[in-house]
Amino acid sequence: MNRRPLLATALAAVLLACGAALPAAAQTFPSKPIQMVVSAPPGSAPDVIARLLADQYRTRLGQPVVVENRPGAGGIIAVNAMKDAPTDGHRLLFAQAAVAVVTPFTYKEARYDMLRDFEPVSALASTPMLFVANPASGPKTWQDAVEQTRTRPQKLSLGNPTRTSIPHLAGELVDARSGGRFQHVPMSNTGQGLQAVVNGDTQMYVDGVAPLLPMVKAGRLRALAVTADRELPGLEGIALAKNVVPGTIVSGWFVLFAPKGTPQPVLEKLNTAAHESMHAPEVVAKMRELGNYPMGGSLHDAQTFVARERAMWSDVIRRANIVAE
Template sequence: MPHPVTRRAVLAVSALFLAAAAAPAAAEYPESPVTLVIPFAAGGSTDVVGRIVAERMGAELGQQVIVQNVGGAGGSLGAGQVAQAEPDGYTILMGTVATHALNPLILKQKPYDAVTDFAPVSLLVVVPNVLAVNPELPVTTVQELIDLAKSDPTLLAYASSGNGTPLHLSGELFKAMAGVEITHIPYKGSGPALTDVLGNQVPVIFDNLPSASGHMTSGGLRALGVTTAERAPSFPDLPSIAETLPGYETYTWNALFAPAGTPPEVVARLNDAAKVAMADPAVVARMAEFSATIVASTPEELAAHVDDEIAKWTPVVADAGVSMD
């Protein structure tokens, strides 16, 4: 004999239907692939980190995270594209100190506001930079490079990933502290900059350690020093530039941002996926290869970090006198 349908049962079933109808759309996010914009050319540090993270985040999200390189204007072209994207979590940015601290200080025409046009997701890693030369250049130490530059102010040039990038400012700070002249040659990312230094079209480069490390190990580049105050754990025999120029220190970082207005639940889902990715043993091992320090912050911590970085770089940019249209 069938059980009678009670009022309590009807109410319970109705509640289930109402809960399902009221469930936020973000519970189903993502329903299609997510595009991760890398605002630099392929082959550079941000590209290396971004592709490692994208693959693992895609596995966690259950949808492919597709890397799209949009290089140019020191990262501001790609960052501006994401700032104007639909705030639905399907277009996100691998931001850097360039896109979110330096460009706001350097660019006269600002294509976006680094604070108000983005929803912070997570600070992923902090990365050392490195000063390296083509092996045909007859120097093996930072001091020898300084001495060579002083012998002829027109002799040397250094490559960077672009005007206004942390690598550009690493070079300008080096020149100021060492009292030398070295011509800056900007590129649209570390990849093309490395290509010309490896081919000896340009003898010197300031690069991120992740993109340069393979060439350092193979002998394609001769590293002279890391830009962090301390030596990098992955290259313990490589001195810091500060050992020759006390007080010298620069570095970069990689962080995920979504367009402003992205629903908090979508930001939280991306943050969770990023934390899972950065805790994966394979990802940890890859990051350790080039001394990238894993952070995997909260959105709030990333927002505070951006504020701190803008405050830190403001006097450096002013002292260097760097500005771009």
């Protein structure tokens, strides 16, 4: 008896059943509360944005979303908390840029690859970096600052909140693209960095826009350039860094990830809800207060974005001779 037709029929039936199960999974998802691991402490900007998304998800997906804060070790603790997570979409990781594409190259203990181990669900929000100067001792314009780094390398001091933070790497990127060289001065936190530039201990400082704009508006700091790709609401009149140093479009950002192997229909459902959530008027207004701007887009957009950022920052880290610690 020829068993091949029977085996082929059985295999076809199995494949058909699996194919039918995928749309069914999306229809029944979520079937229980969703857990969202956040790589930042309660009350921080990432936590606030994660909770905005959680509230929107609860309304749009019909299930509660429990935010689980796991800060520390450059995000390694949060990523480890996702180890062995089920691939059904009910446990997600909310990660900022440094966790996703910097820590893997700067921490020896980081043994993860976000594109190998996770599925990018949605690029949620971003905040550009702002270069500011002490009004008395710092350069007057962004053009002036860049020229100083070229003619007098490592003489113009540029503070940043911490070593290997996105602001620090933004300064290193400017060096790489301009041919100049700042004297990079990592601090222990944003507060210390702000105090140093206000006091004149450093001539310049770079960080996300939110903590800097109030001091710019008060006249205590001079805004030199923002690393956005275009003029953004609330940042009108500030020079774009890319107009003097091409290729210096930089942001701190937040991306939602699911474990590798999560069914495509579930990812699509999460992505659609995330895109709609980040563009809800009340969410946009709250993020603006935090200096963040909505992103969104498709699953492919999210994957392409993370891959591009990973390539850019790994190259900057290599060129700056930053070694993993």
